[in-house]
Amino acid sequence: MSSTIALIIIGVAVLFILGIKLLSSPKTARIGNLVAAAGMLVALLALHKPGGDYVWSQGWTFNYTLIAIGTVIGLIIGAIGAYSVKMTSMPQMVALFNGLGGGAAALVASLEYFSGAHSLAGITAFIALTMLLATLIGSLSFSGSIIAYLKLEGKFEKPITFPGQNILNGLILLVILGLCGWLTVNATAAAATPAFITLFALALFFGVAMVMPIGGADMPVVISLLNSFTGLAVAADGFAINNLAMIVAGTLVGSSGTLLTLLMCKAMNRPVTNVLFGAFGSSGSSKAGAGDLAGKTVKPLQADEAALLLSYAQQVVIVPGYGMAVAQAQHQVRELSDELVKRGVDVRFAIHPVAGRMPGHMNVLLAEANISYEQLCEMEAINPTMDRVDVCLVIGANDVVNPAAREEKTSPIYGMPIIDADRCKTVIVMKRSMAAGFAGIENHLFYKDNTRMLFGDAKNSLQALVTAVKAS
Amino acid sequence: MDTNVLFIFILAIFVGFEVISKVPSMLHTPLMSGTNAIHGIILFGGILVLADADTTLARALGFVAVIFGSANVFGGFMVTDRMLQMFKKKKQP
Numbered sequence: 248m249s250s251t252i253a254l255i256i257i258g259v260a261v262l263f264i265l266g267i268k269l270l271s272s273p274k275t276a277r278i279g280n281l282v283a284a285a286g287m288l289v290a291l292l293a294l295h296k297p298g299g300d301y302v303w304s305q306g307w308t309f310n311y312t313l314i315a316i317g318t319v320i321g322l323i324i325g326a327i328g329a330y331s332v333k334m335t336s337m338p339q340m341v342a343l344f345n346g347l348g349g350g351a352a353a354l355v356a357s358l359e360y361f362s363g364a365h366s367l368a369g370i371t372a373f374i375a376l377t378m379l380l381a382t383l384i385g386s387l388s389f390s391g392s393i394i395a396y397l398k399l400e401g402k403f404e405k406p407i408t409f410p411g412q413n414i415l416n417g418l419i420l421l422v423i424l425g426l427c428g429w430l431t432v433n434a435t436a437a438a439a440t441p442a443f444i445t446l447f448a449l450a451l452f453f454g455v456a457m458v459m460p461i462g463g464a465d466m467p468v469v470i471s472l473l474n475s476f477t478g479l480a481v482a483a484d485g486f487a488i489n490n491l492a493m494i495v496a497g498t499l500v501g502s503s504g505t506l507l508t509l510l511m512c513k514a515m516n517r518p519v520t521n522v523l524f525g526a527f528g529s530s531g532s533s534k535a536g537a538g539d540l541a542g543k544t545v546k547p548l549q550a551d552e553a554a555l556l557l558s559y560a561q562q563v564v565i566v567p568g569y570g571m572a573v574a575q576a577q578h579q580v581r582e583l584s585d586e587l588v589k590r591g592v593d594v595r596f597a598i599h600p601v602a603g604r605m606p607g608h609m610n611v612l613l614a615e616a617n618i619s620y621e622q623l624c625e626m627e628a629i630n631p632t633m634d635r636v637d638v639c640l641v642i643g644a645n646d647v648v649n650p651a652a653r654e655e656k657t658s659p660i661y662g663m664p665i666i667d668a669d670r671c672k673t674v675i676v677m678k679r680s681m682a683a684g685f686a687g688i689e690n691h692l693f694y695k696d697n698t699r700m701l702f703g704d705a706k707n708s709l710q711a712l713v714t715a716v717k718a719s
Numbered sequence: 720m721d722t723n724v725l726f727i728f729i730l731a732i733f734v735g736f737e738v739i740s741k742v743p744s745m746l747h748t749p750l751m752s753g754t755n756a757i758h759g760i761i762l763f764g765g766i767l768v769l770a771d772a773d774t775t776l777a778r779a780l781g782f783v784a785v786i787f788g789s790a791n792v793f794g795g796f797m798v799t800d801r802m803l804q805m806f807k808k809k810k811q812p
Binding site: 264266267268270272277279284287290291294302305311313317318321322324326329330334337338340345347348350351354355357362470471474475484486488490491493494495497499503505510598600605607611612614625 | 727728732736739740742743744748749750755756757759761763768769770772782783785786787790791793794795797798799801802803804805
């Protein structure tokens with residue numbers, strides 16, 4: 248590698264690290280993304296073959312035409328995906344892009360395994376191993392991400408489990424590892440091709456089998472994990488084709504993605520093993536807690552009564568959830584909040600770390616509706632003040648305000664930190680129906696004496712509330 | 720193999736861990752999306768492989784890899800930017 252290329256790659260590494268660093272603070276996040284994109288552009292210019300020749304200094308062949316066409320097609324797919332997707336569906340889009348990256352990593356590694364065109368030392372056992380790992384991790388990330396995408400699209404949200412599933416998955420994993428071991432030392436054997444294809448297929452299947460038993464509510468964690476997997480696959484590819492920029496970028500994503508996954512689990516107060524193997528919210532637990540609710544009823548109320556409660560309150564806390572996102576009701580929420588503030592009501596928003604289907608989901612939506620930062624409170628900050636709050640308005644949130652997480656040891660969400668909505672003087676829950684939340688469990692909050700239910704689509708109900716508040 | 724590369728690999732693991740040790744939960748999604756775009760660098764792997772492809776099968780698979788990688792990198796950065804646009808300061812009326 249020439250020293251010019253080495254210097255450029257150092258620059259690329261610095262831009263990526265800086266980009267990730269800036270991405271982790273709200274003020275600089277957008278610049279961080281652009282810095283990382285700039286790093287990508289620099290890496291493109293320095294793209295070189297293992298021998299040190301720049302790719303772009305070669306003569307233009309038919310392959311280059313294919314590269315150009317392929318890149319443009321990818322650009323168009325990416326742009327359409329990124330700009331047409333609704334704010335509520337962004338998580339799925341990330342899953343999809345991640346899956347494509349994983350697929351690309353697997354394809355690159357497969358091609359290299361059979362040609363060895365970019366390995367300086369030929370296919371040594373170490374190089375073969377990196378290629379096999381990239382194939383394995385990349386393809387399971389591809390299929391796993393697609394399942395995660397479909398789950399978030401609501402195709403089969405519920406975990407799919409069957410007896411002996413873990414044993415079957417374990418067996419498949421053993422076969423995969425065995426194939427990897429054999430292929431590492433027998434790269435040139437005649438049987439390598441069928442063995443490799445079997446490995447590829449099994450890895451694809453394993454990705455599906457791994458994500459299938461996990462409930463829709465845990466998909467963010469799964470996507471984050473698969474994201475770091477793809478990073479590792481890319482790093483392994485970097486070893487296989489002698490590209491330092493790919494090693495650095497892939498490793499950074501792999502390790503920061505792993506930490507991010509752990510941070511997300513921490514926000515839900517659950518160990519990562521519980522998320523991956525716990526089959527959260529499976530049919531067995533969906534009836535948990537339903538028994539002692541028999542005989543209790545919920546107390547519905549109308550929009551004009553709710554409006555009265557709100558406009559004569561001193562302190563109001565709004566807890567947004569996935570229901571608000573689905574109804575695209577964030578602008579109506581802002582209108583209501585503005586109207587109440589005009590009347591001298593102190594309005595704050597309580598943001599649960601995992602409200603919605605993605606961490607940060609609510610912040611993004613409320614920011615879109617121009618609700619100021621000062622009104623947004625994190626869960627830890629708002630909980631100690633809940634006793635003094637007159638009205639807590641829960642908009643389409645369910646599991647994140649379920650007191651079972653505090654009170655019932657048998658509940659699958661026991662131990663998850665929640666927003667203590669039940670401690671407010673009055674709770675108004677806006678909900679479409681009595682259906683259970685994403686975790687599939689009953690919510691005792693709805694049956695409490697100080698709780699009133701306002702049924703209906705969040706957007707229409709809020710519209711009615713705004714009108715009623717204006718009139719009162 | 721070159722041990723320097725392994726050295727860089729190990730250091731990069733630690734940098735990745737350190738660099739996001741303190742991140743507010745509201746940025747988890749954009750951060751995931753941003754790092755997702757960074758591993759789109761696999762596009763260059765696709766380009767390298769396709770540039771030297773000499774069979775029809777290799778060209779076809781390399782072509783697919785380039786499309787996938789390109790969608791990952793461009794889509795990734797664009798969707799992250801769109802998410803982060805929402806974080807801009809409230810406009811004064």
